[in-house]
Amino acid sequence: MMNVDIQDLNGWKDFLLVYKFAMDEVNTKLKILNEEFRFSHNYNPIEHLKSRLKTPASIVQKLKRKNLEVSLESARKHIHDVAGIRIICSFTTDIYKILDILCKQSDIYMVEVKDYIKNPKPNGYRSLHLIVEIPVFLANRTEHVKVEIQIRTIAMDFWASLEHKIFYKFQREIPKELTDQLRESAALVHQLDKQMLAINEEIQQFKINDGI
Ligand code: GTP
Ligand code: MG
Numbered sequence: 353m354m355n356v357d358i359q360d361l362n363g364w365k366d367f368l369l370v371y372k373f374a375m376d377e378v379n380t381k382l383k384i385l386n387e388e389f390r391f392s393h394n395y396n397p398i399e400h401l402k403s404r405l406k407t408p409a410s411i412v413q414k415l416k417r418k419n420l421e422v423s424l425e426s427a428r429k430h431i432h433d434v435a436g437i438r439i440i441c442s443f444t445t446d447i448y449k450i451l452d453i454l455c456k457q458s459d460i461y462m463v464e465v466k467d468y469i470k471n472p473k474p475n476g477y478r479s480l481h482l483i484v485e486i487p488v489f490l491a492n493r494t495e496h497v498k499v500e501i502q503i504r505t506i507a508m509d510f511w512a513s514l515e516h517k518i519f520y521k522f523q524r525e526i527p528k529e530l531t532d533q534l535r536e537s538a539a540l541v542h543q544l545d546k547q548m549l550a551i552n553e554e555i556q557q558f559k560i561n562d563g564i
Pocket of ligand 1: 515
């Protein structure tokens with residue numbers, strides 16, 4: 353980038369910092385939730401957590417792709433995944449447990465819930481997508497900041513990662529043969545999730561000593 357205005361750079365820095373704070377807050381909430389579960393139920397609803405901030409280049413690219421005005425104000429209004437958190441769980445039941453707990457937290461405003469588990473995308477994509485808004489208390493103001501949270505099982509994540517890789521390899525135009533294979537794999541993933549859950553429920557009656 354040539355001739356980047358220093359004012360612009362500072363604008364982006366301030367813009368992203370608030371999203372980083374919001375992301376940190378939600379990450380802390382999730383870590384507390386997981387630790388509490390481990391302490392009181394000897395069980396982790398969260399297998400692992402990933403988070404990322406969108407880069408300015410990627411925000412600008414998304415605004416252009418959607419034919420929206422390229423400005424910080426426009427990004428704040430239209431781009432809801434500047435701060436993104438992905439929660440990976442073992443079982444589908446964990447996903448809804450986390451949703452339920454987050455819904456009950458008084459400082460979280462649930463902007464949107466998109467359930468691609470009950471209603472998968474035509475390509476087979478499954479995941480629960482939330483847009484939450486959380487207050488960030490700064491020195492002289494409070495900002496209400498959006499964070500995108502994607503919650504999926506390990507198996508759904510495995511599928512989505514491969515599909516994502518293929519999507520970019522073929523510049524968003526995946527050949528029919530591959531889309532068919534991906535849809536078939538998505539069905540297998542769904543079957544696997546159901547089976548693993550059934551086994552897990554079956555073993556609940558036994559006391560397990562897993563030694564770790
Ligand atoms: P944008 O995708 O953000 O433009 O808005 P949207 O309203 O379509 O959001 P949606 O909730 O459908 O998707 C948001 C995010 O979910 C994407 O940025 C991806 O990270 C993920 N996602 C959605 N659909 C797919 C999919 O078909 N495959 C994969 N691998 N990821 C997906
Ligand atoms: Mg999309």
